[in-house]
Amino acid sequence: MSRQHFGELLDELEPKWESWCKSERHDRRGHIRRRRAGAGPRYELALRDRVVITLSYLGTGLPQDALAVV
Template sequence: MKTKQARAAMAPPAFRGVARRHLGELLEELAPRWEARCESVRHERRQRARRRQAGAGPKYELVFTDRLLAALVHLRTGLTTRPPA
């Protein structure tokens, strides 16, 4: 994420009080755990070792950083991901 984009992402009231340094530390701490959890789930589903290289296959629509930001917004504002029907 570029600096200008990071500043824009941190501008909404949902992120006030969260220092960029703290967010970076949170990303560094949680990203390896998230990747390990995802790989563990995939391994259990396959019930064998992977056949393709890591990173092959379908890509997530949101990378981990974006997922973390969405989770923080949800926790701070209580917003849902879908508009009401």
């Protein structure tokens, strides 16, 4: 898979992922948001980075901490 195709795939998946996460959080809370957007914990890695690390982990079998970038 080319970098361009992979980037296009992630561009397509990212809004769907965010929407799914938002829906899951709403279902878990059982009500609308009470605090402003962005007030919760932050992910250390962006979705793109998480996908690349996961695919590298699955493809190589190396430990996840060996693939993490500081």
